[in-house]
Amino acid sequence: MGELDAAGELVMGGLLGRAVEPHAGEHQGHGHGTICLNCGTALVGPHCHECGQSGHVHRSLGAIGHELLHGVAHFEGKMWRTLPLLAWRPGDLTRRYIAGERARFVSPMAMFLFSIFTMFAIFQVLGISTPTDLDSNSARPTVALQHSITKAEATRAKKSAKLAKLEASDPDRADLAADIAEADREIAGYKSALTQIPKVMREGGDEIKEVHTGWHALDHGVEKWQKNPSLMLYKLQSSIYKFSWLLIPLSIPFLWLLFFWKRQYKLYDHAVFVTYSIAAMSMLFIGVTLLAAMRVSSDILIWFALLVPPIHMCRQLKQAYGLRWRSAIFRTGLLLWFISIIATLFLLILALLGIMG
Structure with a gap:
């Protein structure tokens, strides 16, 4: 589609x-007939001098x-x-x-x-x-970090399982071991960043709160952005050219x-x-x-x-x-x-x- x-x-x-x-100066074809079919004016050329319509339709x-x-x-x-x-x-x-x-x-x-x-x-x-897989939870730092940790741990587990199946002389073991070490560093970095977030945020302080500005239309609009950011980004993209x-x-x-x-x-x-x-x-x-x-x-x-x-x-x-x-x-x-x-x-x-x- x-x-x-x-x-x-x-x-x-x-x-x-x-x-x-504007059509001025463009070739519209040869004249046809003696009366303008739009306004009834007598034609003196290929176009009507009253309304501008071509004499040839x-x-x-x-x-x-x-x-x-x-x-x-x-x-x-x-x-x-x-x-x-x-x-x-x-x-x-x-x-x-x-x-x-x-x-x-x-x-x-x-x-x-x-x-x-x-x-x-x-x-x-x-x-x-615009992306269609956005989640409003991604705006929360703790949720985003936890998601990154989970993803990195899953990648590490796959690499470890593959490494365990290889023989000791397999040349791919070194590459897999390096990938596992890199995954460990990423996980450690994410966990370290998580500890830097204030405790109040880890306990739910970064949850999206309702907005009360006193302007109902604005509050409702912010709520829509929070609930479905993908849809709102799509609407924003459509609005750009409109x-x-x-x-x-x-x-x-x-x-x-x-x-x-x-x-x-x-x-x-x-x-x-x-x-x-x-x-x-x-x-x-x-x-x-x-x-x-x-x-x-x-x-x-x-x-x-x-x-x-x-x-x-x-x-x-x-x-x-x-x-x-x-x-x-x-x-x-x-x-x-x-x-x-x-x-x-x-x-x-x-x-x-x-x-x-």
Whole structure:
């Protein structure tokens, strides 16, 4: 079912992106008839000058498939003009879109929707999700340590039983003896940590208590997190892409702070920058995830994921706002700091929504 859900997310992202994408400047087919079938206006070209509908309308089952494919990946050729610029010259794309080149490129919001839904579709295909085997008891230090001790003792017992069956001359005895010694050290370490926990906690002081803040909705939400953390984490993951658009209004004020004294830049300009930047980072995550699925070295992917975002943001700042390299690098450092604040605010809002919901 994960593949079907992923396909649905991909289609939904494409269709939502298409829904907010303007049709200006796109080829819609040759004119058909002399009257607009939508508003009845006489046609003077391939499109109605009153309502904008194409003069040529389809009425075939194949047209449904064409519209679906068109909505998911085609964008009438705009996608293939937008992606290269978004990857290598994001600032030029931002500046040109703000300057009025709207028909040539996928709009920021359409690109954002498509990338976000595609990213989570890829996650579902590859089975990347929140853990489902969490236990609220694991939040208690004594219970967690006791569980670790039990697990280590079971491993040691298996190794010991296997060692007892081997002959004295068997070369595997040395490895098993080393494993048993390592298990003994782990067990001793866990028991030592257990003795460091205050007595009041060992006697039940780390049990999860009921929360009474006086705010019923908050108390009920905390109780739900305590009883079923796996379900709440799943809901949090689902909320991340449903409310990912919140990243845009959260980010705009921080970007404005980098240029508040420059009157030529409007909030709209910052919104375009932020939306294209988030879309680019989503596409980056898609690429990293696919490379990881193809068994590319994790060290390479980690360095790639750490280096590409700041370089991309620096290039976008320099190109979009006409900055010098020194100024772009300085603002990139500030922006990375702002991003940590934005991410914290975003997760707090999602957690609050989950608790209140």
